[in-house]
Amino acid sequence: MADVVEVSDVRRSFGDYEAVRGVTFTVARGELFALLGTNGAGKTSTLEVVEGLARPSGGWIRVLGRDPYADRAAVRPRIGVMLQQGGFPADLTVTETAVMWAGTLTAPRPVAEALELVDLAHRAGVPVKQLSGGERRRLDLAVAVLGRPDVLFLDEPTTGLDPESRRNTWQLVRQLLEDGVTVLLTTHYLDEAEELADRLAIMHRGRIVRTGTVAEVVASQPATVAFALPPAVTRDRLPELPGTLVLDHGGRVELHTDTMQATLTGLLLWAREHGVELRDLSARPASLEQAFLAVASSEPDAQAERAEVAA
Numbered sequence: 001m002a003d004v005v006e007v008s009d010v011r012r013s014f015g016d017y018e019a020v021r022g023v024t025f026t027v028a029r030g031e032l033f034a035l036l037g038t039n040g041a042g043k044t045s046t047l048e049v050v051e052g053l054a055r056p057s058g059g060w061i062r063v064l065g066r067d068p069y070a071d072r073a074a075v076r077p078r079i080g081v082m083l084q085q086g087g088f089p090a091d092l093t094v095t096e097t098a099v100m101w102a103g104t105l106t107a108p109r110p111v112a113e114a115l116e117l118v119d120l121a122h123r124a125g126v127p128v129k130q131l132s133g134g135e136r137r138r139l140d141l142a143v144a145v146l147g148r149p150d151v152l153f154l155d156e157p158t159t160g161l162d163p164e165s166r167r168n169t170w171q172l173v174r175q176l177l178e179d180g181v182t183v184l185l186t187t188h189y190l191d192e193a194e195e196l197a198d199r200l201a202i203m204h205r206g207r208i209v210r211t212g213t214v215a216e217v218v219a220s221q222p223a224t225v226a227f228a229l230p231p232a233v234t235r236d237r238l239p240e241l242p243g244t245l246v247l248d249h250g251g252r253v254e255l256h257t258d259t260m261q262a263t264l265t266g267l268l269l270w271a272r273e274h275g276v277e278l279r280d281l282s283a284r285p286a287s288l289e290q291a292f293l294a295v296a297s298s299e300p301d302a303q304a305e306r307a308e309v310a311a
């Protein structure tokens, strides 16, 4: 099936500053692609050009097969956009706001249905200025899904939401994905990406430096095998094992390894042979957080080159 969103070598400059430096990715129908990255990495700047709100300074974009900027009139009715800051008139009620928005759409959902979807039905008669930050975020989402979009752009959709509202939002997003909606999302919450993303990209300083499924991105980082030795057994008695040995403060041994099974096998065989009890033994693959932090703390250009070579 053709990709619903295609982004090829896109660049975006603000004056002399190039905020987006050659970004390429695709999103298939019914897929959720998450853009992660450090502050100022260029996620919103990328999202805005894909939404057709601005023209890229280089590269090209297709949404539903069309240029979202040049063919805005054709693309706009089929997309839903939740900006980082919505900005509705403060004195209108929740229902009035949604009705006003629905008036700009060709075949909107009933307003009550949209408010129900985001759990705002009980706040329908309340002026926007009296909503909490999280409730405003949910109103932004209601408006984004009002037009039954084929493609949904969500810029940090759950920032400021309490844990229950976040989970409800995730549930709604999953439901939309099941209905075949394609979603491009930015987030600072790594658990959100882990929960929702079919594929993701980590951006740093205007470039994508890691991309793939969560498992693929995490696979770029070493796994950790950790345990404590009995007091009578010193660390120098450990055998040669693949990986880097780290001793943490409590006397706990950590091995960072690219070959978790080989490291674990070597360790367990040694322990059995020498009758050593390894306490609190754990073996875990890297987390998305580790992969993210590795990107955030390392030199950007070298990583970008690696990502380009790998692509």
Ligand SMILES: Nc1ncnc2c1ncn2[C@@H]1O[C@H](COP(=O)(O)OP(=O)(O)OP(=O)(O)O)[C@@H](O)[C@H]1O
Pocket: 014, 017, 019, 037, 038, 039, 040, 041, 042, 043, 044, 045, 046
């Ligand atoms: N209108 C603008 N004029 C000038 N510079 C801008 C403008 N918008 C964004 N920038 C700059 O472009 C860079 C990327 O910003 P962008 O908002 O895309 O990052 P982001 O990854 O979404 O960050 P955050 O996670 O903080 O929201 C930043 O250095 C920002 O200061």
